[in-house]
Amino acid sequence: MNRRQLIAAGLAATAAPLPAATPREDWQALAGEVKAAMRFAFAAYRQIAWGQDEVKPVSGGGQSFLIPGASVGLSIVEALDTLWLMGLDAELEDAVRWIHQRLTFDLDGDAQVFEASIRLVGGLLSGHLATGDARLLELAHDLASRMMPCFETPTGMPMRYVNLRTGKTRDGQSFPAEIGGGMAPEYVTLSRLTGERRFADKAVAAMLALHARRSKIGLVGDTIDVTTGQWVGRRATVGPPTDSYLEYLWDTWRLTGDVRCRDAYRVETAAILARMADRTTGDLWFANVDFETGAKLSLRQSELSAYYGGLLSEGGDHDAGVAAMTGWIAAQDRYGVLPEAFDPTDWRVLAPTNALRPELADGAFTLWLHDRDERWRHVVAKHFRLMIAKNKAPHGFSGLKDVRTGAQDDACPGYWWSEQMKYYWLIFSDTKRFDYKDNYLSTEGNVLKGLRR
Numbered sequence: 001m002n003r004r005q006l007i008a009a010g011l012a013a014t015a016a017p018l019p020a021a022t023p024r025e026d027w028q029a030l031a032g033e034v035k036a037a038m039r040f041a042f043a044a045y046r047q048i049a050w051g052q053d054e055v056k057p058v059s060g061g062g063q064s065f066l067i068p069g070a071s072v073g074l075s076i077v078e079a080l081d082t083l084w085l086m087g088l089d090a091e092l093e094d095a096v097r098w099i100h101q102r103l104t105f106d107l108d109g110d111a112q113v114f115e116a117s118i119r120l121v122g123g124l125l126s127g128h129l130a131t132g133d134a135r136l137l138e139l140a141h142d143l144a145s146r147m148m149p150c151f152e153t154p155t156g157m158p159m160r161y162v163n164l165r166t167g168k169t170r171d172g173q174s175f176p177a178e179i180g181g182g183m184a185p186e187y188v189t190l191s192r193l194t195g196e197r198r199f200a201d202k203a204v205a206a207m208l209a210l211h212a213r214r215s216k217i218g219l220v221g222d223t224i225d226v227t228t229g230q231w232v233g234r235r236a237t238v239g240p241p242t243d244s245y246l247e248y249l250w251d252t253w254r255l256t257g258d259v260r261c262r263d264a265y266r267v268e269t270a271a272i273l274a275r276m277a278d279r280t281t282g283d284l285w286f287a288n289v290d291f292e293t294g295a296k297l298s299l300r301q302s303e304l305s306a307y308y309g310g311l312l313s314e315g316g317d318h319d320a321g322v323a324a325m326t327g328w329i330a331a332q333d334r335y336g337v338l339p340e341a342f343d344p345t346d347w348r349v350l351a352p353t354n355a356l357r358p359e360l361a362d363g364a365f366t367l368w369l370h371d372r373d374e375r376w377r378h379v380v381a382k383h384f385r386l387m388i389a390k391n392k393a394p395h396g397f398s399g400l401k402d403v404r405t406g407a408q409d410d411a412c413p414g415y416w417w418s419e420q421m422k423y424y425w426l427i428f429s430d431t432k433r434f435d436y437k438d439n440y441l442s443t444e445g446n447v448l449k450g451l452r453r
Helices: 003-014 027-048 074-086 089-102 113-131 134-151 176-180 184-194 198-211 243-256 259-275 303-314 318-335 359-371 374-391 420-429
Strands: 110-112 161-163 223-225 231-233 288-290 296-298 341-343 348-351 400-402 447-449
Touching: 027 074, 027 089, 027 374, 027 420, 074 089, 074 113, 074 420, 089 113, 089 134, 110 113, 113 134, 113 176, 113 184, 113 447, 134 161, 134 184, 134 198, 176 198, 176 243, 184 198, 184 243, 184 447, 198 243, 198 259, 243 259, 243 303, 303 318, 303 359, 318 359, 318 374, 359 374, 359 420, 374 420
Parallel strands: none
Antiparallel strands: 110 161, 223 231, 288 296, 341 348
């Protein structure tokens, strides 16, 4: 074993075992419940917020997300491949018809490049791959082309915002997730489908430019100036705002065979396992540390970090990935719906909200794809049932203001349609429309490889 694998093996050996599997479930019946929930939520959105970026599931109505006051049907785009996988063909036809008739990106407004790339470019690409609809690919190409000026910086790392009509960019203080996790697999896929290399070349170069600026101990900070290449924030974390960058180093290698991305992932993962792994509570967590010295800053856990066990498994450290998930299982058992942030040393809730977060289901689903252990299905089943119990609202499903009281926040983020509803369906349904052995889901849950049409 190499150094990274030796460290991972040692961490896995000290972790507590997974809880025993619960009694046998009827997975097909549970898949039917997931499909019914999707149909209910989509019908409500169709009735009260059609074309709006997001539905307001408690009060009714909708709201914009990408550009204030200018909705682009974000929830419709994010739902495309989930609807297709579930066989909700009438709903999918309505969605594609709206896109043909109404969707345009000729907007005089500043779009956040990261969000527009993973949500809209990725959603349109996965929708195209599912349906074969050429207009979806044309729109993905149009939006990505409008955002290409973001790469015109001295470092090649993208600015955060770009005006979709003028191409003017702004905000050069960015984050690893938005630089390296914001577009590489999506733009690689776009290049493959269109034959235009510029998308993949710019996105991969930006990711590698960030990796080249790692510290001497192999870690990246959490904020960098893309115009100077100088670090502004010193915190190294596997959570936001670094999470998608770590995912996309490995993912881009899987999609392209570019060994530079594979090697970068291995270097940074070895540093994370050596410098950030923390066993003070008995479970395996990953601390926030100074990216240059490795000094521990805190053990604060963001719910968004629950994906990381799945990534470790994908990257060849499956046992460490299983160990990393044990603490998250304990957290779900303790809290039910996970709070946005907590301290595992004493289980204090540090941020009580939960915006319909999918990361725990994401991590468990990814582990299940690797080893098919039924216990991961039970983890996801609990996640789904908690959502039904806590998040269901008159017009869909709502995030929570406070997981302790159950107060709802009247918002359903666009990723809900693309992420956990898809993870639930895929892990329970055994659908023939998905290749369970050879697939790729983006950081936003968009299936860019593995759809069986």
